[in-house]
Structures are given as C-alpha cells and as structure tokens.
Amino acid sequence: MREIKSSASYRDKAGAASAKAAAFGEDIDLSTYVSSTEEQPYLADPSQLPARAKEQMLRVGVGLDDVTQRSGTFIQMDNTPVHSLSRQEGIEVMTVSQALEKYNWLPDYWWQAVAVDDDKYTAHVELNQNNGYFIRALPGYKTIYPVQACLYLAKAQLAQNVHNIIIAEENSELHIITGCTTALGEEPGLHLGVSEFYIKRGAKVTFTMIHSWNPEIAVRPRTGIIIEEDGLLLNNYVIMRPVHSLQTNPIAKCIGENAIVRSNTIMAAAPGSMMDTGFRAILDAKGSRAEIISRVITTGGAIISRGYLEGNAPEVKGHLECNGLILLGGGIIHAIPELKGTLAGIDLSHEAAIGKIAEEELEYLMARGLTRSEATATIVRGFLKVEVEGLPPMLNAELQRAIEASEKEFM
Amino acid sequence: MLEVKQLTIAVEGKEILHDINLHIGTGETHILFGPNGSGKTTLLMAIMGFPKYQVVKGNIIFKGKDVTRLPLDERASLGIGMSFQRPPVIHGVKTCDMVGVSLRNREDRATVDRLAKRANMVELLERDINYGFSGGEIKRSELMQLLAQKPELTLLDEPESGVDLVNVALIGKLINDLLEKDYRIRTRKCMGLIITHTGYILDYVNARTGYVMLDGRIICEGDPHEILVTIKEKGYEECAECVK
Numbered sequence: 001m002r003e004i005k006s007s008a009s010y011r012d013k014a015g016a017a018s019a020k021a022a023a024f025g026e027d028i029d030l031s032t033y034v035s036s037t038e039e040q041p042y043l044a045d046p047s048q049l050p051a052r053a054k055e056q057m058l059r060v061g062v063g064l065d066d067v068t069q070r071s072g073t074f075i076q077m078d079n080t081p082v083h084s085l086s087r088q089e090g091i092e093v094m095t096v097s098q099a100l101e102k103y104n105w106l107p108d109y110w111w112q113a114v115a116v117d118d119d120k121y122t123a124h125v126e127l128n129q130n131n132g133y134f135i136r137a138l139p140g141y142k143t144i145y146p147v148q149a150c151l152y153l154a155k156a157q158l159a160q161n162v163h164n165i166i167i168a169e170e171n172s173e174l175h176i177i178t179g180c181t182t183a184l185g186e187e188p189g190l191h192l193g194v195s196e197f198y199i200k201r202g203a204k205v206t207f208t209m210i211h212s213w214n215p216e217i218a219v220r221p222r223t224g225i226i227i228e229e230d231g232l233l234l235n236n237y238v239i240m241r242p243v244h245s246l247q248t249n250p251i252a253k254c255i256g257e258n259a260i261v262r263s264n265t266i267m268a269a270a271p272g273s274m275m276d277t278g279f280r281a282i283l284d285a286k287g288s289r290a291e292i293i294s295r296v297i298t299t300g301g302a303i304i305s306r307g308y309l310e311g312n313a314p315e316v317k318g319h320l321e322c323n324g325l326i327l328l329g330g331g332i333i334h335a336i337p338e339l340k341g342t343l344a345g346i347d348l349s350h351e352a353a354i355g356k357i358a359e360e361e362l363e364y365l366m367a368r369g370l371t372r373s374e375a376t377a378t379i380v381r382g383f384l385k386v387e388v389e390g391l392p393p394m395l396n397a398e399l400q401r402a403i404e405a406s407e408k409e410f411m
Numbered sequence: 412m413l414e415v416k417q418l419t420i421a422v423e424g425k426e427i428l429h430d431i432n433l434h435i436g437t438g439e440t441h442i443l444f445g446p447n448g449s450g451k452t453t454l455l456m457a458i459m460g461f462p463k464y465q466v467v468k469g470n471i472i473f474k475g476k477d478v479t480r481l482p483l484d485e486r487a488s489l490g491i492g493m494s495f496q497r498p499p500v501i502h503g504v505k506t507c508d509m510v511g512v513s514l515r516n517r518e519d520r521a522t523v524d525r526l527a528k529r530a531n532m533v534e535l536l537e538r539d540i541n542y543g544f545s546g547g548e549i550k551r552s553e554l555m556q557l558l559a560q561k562p563e564l565t566l567l568d569e570p571e572s573g574v575d576l577v578n579v580a581l582i583g584k585l586i587n588d589l590l591e592k593d594y595r596i597r598t599r600k601c602m603g604l605i606i607t608h609t610g611y612i613l614d615y616v617n618a619r620t621g622y623v624m625l626d627g628r629i630i631c632e633g634d635p636h637e638i639l640v641t642i643k644e645k646g647y648e649e650c651a652e653c654v655k
Contacts, residue, residue: 371484
C-alpha cells in the first residue's frame with residue numbers, strides 16, 4: 001500500500017487527539033476495526049469490476065458500464081484506489097497520494113478545511129492514512145459531465161480511511177457525484193471520510209453525495225469547505241437506506257465576498273438507524289449567502305437534524321429549513337436549528353417543522369381514487385422532492401432518480 | 412343512479428343531517444340550495460365518504476350498490492368524484508401529477524396537457540398543487556382533475572363562488588363537459604349534485620330538480636329555477652314558512 005506523506009506536526013496533533021470524542025454522535029470504539037486490507041489490482045477498465053459491486057455502485061449514482069457521460073471516474077475498494085481517470089481536458093482525477101507526489105503545493109491544502117485534531121476520527125484518518133481522491137478543475141475549465149467517485153466497503157470489520165481533496169480553481173465549474181456504499185449485507189464496518197473543498201474566486205461546485213450502507217455500519221464523514229469571492233457550492237446529501245450510526249456536520253466557510261453555499265439533505269431512518277447530521281455555514285465575507293435545507297423522514301429510526309448559520313459580515317443572508325415527517329411510531333426527529341449573528345444588518349432566519357402526513361392531504365388524493373398507501377407514497381415522494389436551484393438539469397434528474405430508487409426500497 | 416335513503420349524519424358526535432332522501436337518476440343533475448351552515452357541504456362529504464362524516468342511519472346506494480360503509484377511495488374508484496372548496500396545498504406534488512393521478516396514468520402527459528389547455532391551466536401545471544392559486548384557479552384545477560377522473564357522479568360545492576364573470580363562463584363549460592350536457596338525454600350517463608348560492612351555474616347546466624336544505628333537512632324539492640327566484644325574492648325565511 002502506498003504511504004501518504006504527511007508532516008510530523010500533523011502526526012503529532014493526530015496522536016494527541018486519537019482518543020478525543022466527537023462533539024456529537026455515539027462514540028465508536030476504533031480498536032474493534034482493522035485498517036489494513038490486501039492490495040487490490042488497478043483496473044484500467046472499471047467495467048471489469050464484479051457485477052455485484054457495479055450493481056451496488058449504480059444504486060448510488062456511479063455507473064461503470066457506460067462512462068461516456070462522465071468527465072472522470074474514481075473508484076476505491078476498501079482502502080485501495082482501483083481506478084482513477086479523467087476523461088476531460090482541464091479536469092484532474094487521481095488518488096491523493098499521486099497528487100501529493102505530483103504537486104509540491106498540495107500540503108498547503110492538507111488539513112486546512114478540516115482540523116486534523118477535530119476528533120478521534122480525523123486523527124484516525126491521519127494516523128492510518130490510506131488514500132482518497134483528488135479532483136481538481138483547472139482555472140476556467142468547466143466539466144461537461146459530472147465526475148463520479150465511489151468509496152466502496154467490501155471487507156467486514158474494516159475501517160475505511162479516506163482523505164479527499166477537491167479544488168475548483170478560479171472561474172472553473174466542477175460537478176461531482178459521490179456514491180458511498182458496501183458489499184456487506186449485515187456485517188459491521190466503519191467509513192471515515194475526510195473531504196476538503198477549496199472553491200476559488202468565481203468557481204462553482206455541485207457535489208451530490210449518495211450513501212447506501214447496512215444496519216451494522218458506522219459512518220463518520222468529516223467535511224470542510226472554503227469558498228472564495230463569488231464562489232458557489234451546491235451540496236446535496238441523500239441517505240435513504242439503513243445505517244447503524246451516522247454522524248456528520250460539514251462546515252462551509254464563505255471567506256470571499258458574495259460567496260454562496262446551498263445545502264440539501266434528504267434522509268430516511270429505518271428502525272435501528274441513528275442519524276445525526278447537520279450543516280454549518282459561516283458567513284465571514286460581505287454579501288455571502290447560505291441556504292440549508294433538510295427533509296427527513298423516519299419509520300422508526302432516530303434522526304437529529306442540525307443546522308448552524310453564523311453571520312459575521314455586512315449584508316450576509318442565510319436561511320435554514322428543517323422539515324421532518326414521522327411516518328410510524330417509535331421514530332424520533334430532533335431538529336436543532338441555530339443562528340448566530342455578530343453585527344447589525346445581517347439577515348438570518350430559520351424554520352423547522354416536524355409532523356405527520358396531514359389527513360386532509362391523504363383524503364384529497366384518496367378522493368381521486370388512490371388507496372391510502374398510494375396516497376402516502378405520493379405525499380412522501382413530494383415531501384422529499386427538493387428543487388435545487390442552480391443544479392444542472394442532468395444532475396437534477398440523476399439526483400431525483402437516486403431518491404426515487406431509494407424510495408421504492410424504503411416505502 | 413344515486414339513492415340516498417333516510418340518511419342521518421353526525422360529525423364528532425353531533426347530528427348535522429337528519430333523514431335525508433334524494434334520488435338522482437342516470438344522466439340527471441340536481442341542485443342543492445340552502446343558507447350557510449344548513450348542511451349542504453356535509454351531505455356532499457358524506458356521499459363522497461369522508462371518514463369524519465359518520466353515518467348514524469340510512470343508506471347511500473350508487474349504481475345499485477350500497478356504498479354506505481365503503482371507504483373514500485373505493486367510492487372514487489366506483490365513479491364518485493368531488494370538487495373541493497378549499498383543497499390543501501401538497502408540497503412537491505405538482506398540478507400535473509394530480510391530473511395524472513386522476514387519470515390513473517401518470518405517464519399520459521399528452522392528455523394532461525390537453526385537459527390543462529381546456530381548463531386554461533397550462534401555466535400552473537408545474538406548480539405545487541393549489542399553492543398560491545386564486546379562487547378561479549382552484550375551481551379550474553378541481554374541474555380539470557375531475558375531467559381526468561371522469562366520475563359518473565360529480566359533487567360540486569359552489570363551483571362559481573369567488574370566480575369572476577369571465578371565469579364563470581369557462582367553469583360553466585367545463586361542468587357541461589363533465590356532466591355531458593351536450594349529449595342526448597338518453598345517452599347521458601353522468602350525474603351531478605351541485606351546491607349553489609348565486610344560481611349563476613343554472614345557466615350552464617341542465618338541471619330540472621332542486622332542493623332546499625334548512626337545518627340539516629331537505630324541506631323542499633322542485634324546479635331549481637323557480638326555487639332560485641323565490642329565494643332571491645323572499646329569502647330562505649319564505650322556504651321555512653312555506654313548509655309550516
């Protein structure tokens with residue numbers, strides 16, 4: 001396995017934080033997981049992957065049999081990247097280990113958007129550094145089709161340690177679909193994914209992440225985003241299948257004037273699933289804006305839906321929205337929207353609502369001939385349909401397809 | 412054919428309708444008059460089968476079948492349809508989706524577009540159902556859905572209320588289509604029961620039977636045009652006096 005070069009100071013910090021519990025979420029005993037796996041061969045043609053793996057990947061938006069509508073592809077099985085290729089000029093797709101060798105400036109981005117000692121999980125990724133993807137759009141280049149990446153967990157009891165770097169250089173446009181999924185049916189596993197985004201002046205990134213795990217897997221993504229002047233991030237996160245324990249709370253810092261971040265989260269918690277997710281936006285530059293939306297449903301699982309908006313500069317604007325539906329008894333939804341303003345003239349707002357499906361909506365649909373269960377499915381489908389302003393139609397269609405595919409299993 | 416026999420309806424334990432009897436033959440449209448709070452809407456909701464409206468006694472027979480205990484969706488599937496006065500907004504469910512639902516074929520976009528054109532609803536097809544609709548738009552949307560649903564018995568609750576005169580003509584035409592007004596009487600199959608306050612709708616439908624409802628009872632049956640003239644000239648007080 002290729003070693004990632006990292007500075008001693010990061011190793012020291014990580015070492016000091018190796019037992020530091022996270023601010024939120026169940027504390028995972030990392031000693032019960034292994035980090036090493038057998039090296040897997042590199043595949044020049046990713047369609048050569050086993051059919052079952054490809055099928056699983058397709059369910060999270062990563063298609064390998066026909067990559068003509070993709071600008072690039074990255075596949076990591078357990079802790080080994082098995083394929084990385086860019087299909088478009090100006091778009092780079094490679095492993096982070098390759099990128100660290102290729103670019104001597106990359107350490108300037110390493111652990112800058114996420115703190116290495118944030119908690120024991122970031123520390124674990126540093127101390128057991130395996131690999132991850134590096135996706136970059138060169139200045140002025142725009143992806144015609146999205147880049148797709150898949151982080152695939154195949155070995156039981158494994159801790160998958162991933163460190164990703166995404167850079168959109170000035171005035172570039174980058175669309176990414178990331179699917180994280182597993183071959184494991186009921187066996188435990190752990191996914192630790194650090195992702196650092198750097199969105200330069202005038203650049204636009206759309207990032208759609210679809211997760212599909214199993215009831216025994218724990219997931220701890222750690223994401224940091226830095227957005228410069230006139231930069232834009234559209235972030236979509238979808239998880240509709242059961243998971244043992246998920247905790248994530250990405251942070252986006254708008255450090256340039258008129259930077260924009262929009263985040264949409266769509267989650268469904270089945271019985272036994274514990275999902276603690278959120279999104280934080282720090283509006284540090286004049287005119288920066290944020291919109292954080294979540295739509296969550298439970299049929300018996302527990303959901304904590306967080307949101308945090310902080311306004312520290314003139315003319316910033318942010319809105320936070322969390323809507324939850326409890327479809328069956330036993331489910332819990334706890335919405336925690338937070339706003340913090342530090343000067344006059346800022347505009348931050350939030351709304352949160354948790355409830356059940358309104359009887360009058362069901363009856364309206366039933367009066368048109370739908371059965372009660374058909375009416376329920378129609379309303380839930382509508383509830384989860386988030387219009388993502390600015391998302392290209394092709395990506396929007398892919399997002400809706402992924403949600404609908406998951407819905408069928410969920411309903 | 413619809414037959415309502417000695418129907419008594421309670422809402423949250425309180426009796427609202429008492430011993431209602433009416434008979435709508437195949438192809439007929441009947442009109443229901445009555446002051447606010449007299450129980451007209453309750454009667455329509457009870458025939459449609461909304462669970463809140465509990466049948467205390469009596470029967471509802473539709474096409475020869477006793478539907479008194481049949482749930483709402485099964486009555487809709489049998490051919491009963493209703494326009495809502497204040498339909499709910501359903502976020503994420505577009506108007507075109509609702510027409511597709513009513514058609515029982517969500518993929519038939521050509522028919523959805525054709526119906527939307529007839530109802531002057533093309534521009535609202537992609538909007539969440541009923542979201543920000545004006546009074547006239549709600550009425551047109553409801554009728555568009557009913558045209559897709561093609562019920563044999565249409566229940567309309569004040570289809571002209573809150574609608575300007577230009578829209579009343581369009582709504583009248585849509586109701587005509589729904590109730591097969593232009594068909595020969597013998598070939599007409601669709602039935603209607605329409606609540607009206609203003610009577611404008613009488614200019615657009617073939618209705619030869621009208622009822623007056625007061626305090627949850629049907630107290631009068633006759634020609635709807637004559638009933639309307641009486642109500643306009645003398646008010647419902649006259650109806651109350653008349654039956655004494």
